[in-house]
Amino acid sequence: MGSDVWIGGGGVICGIGDNLPECIDAFRRMSTGAGVMENLSSALRSSFPVVEVKADNFTLAARAGLPSHISRTALLSLIAAREAWESTGLGDIRNYRVGFVSANTVGGMDKTEDFFAEYMKDPQQGHLHQVVNHECGSITELVADALGIRHHVTTISTACSSGANALMYGSRLIRNNMVDVVIAGGTDALTRFTLNGFNTLMILDTESSRPFDDTRKGLNLGEGAGYVVLVKDELSEVLRRGPWCRLSGFANANDAYHQTASSPDGTGNYLAMKGALEMSGLKPEQIDYINLHGTGTQNNDSAEGLAIDRLFAPHYPQVSSTKSFTGHTLGASGGIEAVFSAMAVREGYIYPNANFTTRMKEVPFSPVTGFSEGNKIQHVMSNSFGFGGNCSSLIFSMSTEG
Amino acid sequence: MEKLMAALKAQIIEQLNLQEVKPEEIGDDQPLFKDGLGLDSIDALELIVLLQQNYNIRIANPEQGPEIFRSVRTIAEFITAHQNKN
């Protein structure tokens, strides 16, 4: 039904680069992002490395053209969304029916934390401008307003799969001819709230994370934003460089096992990947590369690995977790990794999985450890799994028409 | 040991908000997880904090949880062994 949905552009800001070319360069140089926090202020500073965007709020605000007291979540979002739009060459955004579907999990929590420190002493204290944009939706609207988008604006929050779900909804908006273009992805800034939250789950690694490694000890939290620009058929022809690729399949499934943990055999993960393959009409062996969810926790990586084994054996595609570079950027990760995956199809990139030494005993395959380009890539799968059993899988495909 | 186990039962009920469970209904050797009291991995994390808060014992590796938290008695033994060590 409706139009095909094409990837017309993308933008990323995260701990390994302020824009997409810088991120690709970091992969090429094997330059990972984890380190001691410099912008976030937390009692856990010396306990856990994080993958911060290497700029303070004043610098980001200047780049974004927003006031510096605005939540970092919005500053990151606007920078990446603008890069995504500009990469399309579509020109004045007001000439199109545009949707902005942005995911996040923390909203303006970075500012709410500061507000509550004052408010808890006296309920009449704390600057209201620190909480006025607490809601996840407020972050999206600050960015939509700055970009001049009014046709369709919404926000998705399904924990760590949020960004991927934004692409699914955006794709449906285009197929239903509600808009011509959708900027879809996600954003999240590091906050004390999430850092402490993951610490209570005891799944933060005290060193750089080692996704899909048998010795893995947990994840590193990161921050950033990533958006693709989804366009309908007619617009794919007027893109500056033509479409990057097509969003050929997607699915969301629920693990329905536990509020936070994955089922041991990765039921939800399996169903999401299988559903995405069904929508795209592809066989498992046609997938050339999987951008893993690969957080580096015991539970996620074994569940995801076993689900891949079940679906793909014996034709294992190349796999890697770019979270070994960017950290886990929560609501942004699905968006950031969608941009990397779409770029992989366009440029023939395969991204490395850093810090890998020992194959997991659960599965008979290992992630790719070096960056390569010029690969013949037809189809790339991107996985994103979150709390609440929320499992999403996207497939990006080379245009069949060439 | 009996006193410690009684205290633990009350603390477990409070920390985990086990409504409608009375301390005397928890057996000293009753399994706390799965078919026993029905606790899960989130509860195990809650219990780790309980030990830290009330007994100043830190468990750095959550994989130790299942062994220590098998029953009220195993928790009490762990606490006693740990306190004797110090």
Add this chain to the structure above:
Amino acid sequence: MNIYIQGTGCVSPLETAAEGPFPVVVNPSYEGARLKVSDPDYKQWIDIKQIRRMSRIIKMGVAAAKLSLAEASVEMPDAIITGTAYGCLDDTGVFLTKMISQNEEMLTPTSFIQSTHNTVAGQIALMLNCHAYNNTFVHKGFSFESALLDSIMILKEGNSRHILMGAMDELTNHSFNIISRFNRFKKEPVTHTELLQSTTHGTVAGEGAACFVLGTEKSDSAMARLTGLTTSYKPGSTAEIAADIIAFLAVHEIAQEDIDLLITGRNGDVEGDTWYDHVERTLFPNQAVGCFKHLCGEYPTAASFGMWAGCKVLSSGQVPADVLFKGKAPEKIKKILIYNHYKETHHSLILLTGC
């Protein structure tokens, strides 16, 4: 393709948490400018082992979901889609305040886990053992509408028979205190019979959960067709929204006179209500008008309560006296237009047709 509302469930400040018609006795208890949900005994829907970790919004959401599934006689939906503007505020507040007062030490995971915005949708999936599509929209005054649109688009794809969708938001002491500081609520005492006539600034705070089972078949329990939905973000003027309404009706090939009942989100705020005044006066001068926010309070997903009320009107063929705001209740009610806005920035139109 027609989309039918096959079941509804609602937890609100009224005694709505039961199958059957609109409650006969309507006496929402106002505490100043605050309306709290009338909590049913949640244990009738939720196992005692699961309830211990659930904050109110989770219990409200699960109860509304189970009620709607029961009314539709559906055990396993093909998708679960929720909307919540604020998410699990109580758990968020618990974790946040402990984090600050304990200097980031000795924190426990439960409130953090439960603070995640998709907790309600995830819990429903867990309880139903439902592996289907699961999504949560968190966009202020469009959270419910986005969830509704996602449901419609998925039903149109033809692979799903039943979708469980709904919206929920809770009010906490912190959120009431903080939003009060933005002067959003009335300073003077007010009752549900007076609120809508108010000539002062502000409204009353509310909360609630409303769920719906949507499907493509006219099942025995089907009470209404969801005929249309549209939203408008920050319209420039009352004239613009009036034009939007005319265009919306035209798309659905309906004349203004065909609307039997207009239900608006009027909330007693003298500024915000001018939008409704304009639409009532210029587009629907002869029609009966119903209202609902004096019964559930104002909150970002209150339109879900409005749609629930609309379903009750269509299924009973009657406009409850407490809902009727203006005009005479029509003898036959076939088409209802729900026009709601949140804070004058998020406007939505929902068209319901009797079946």
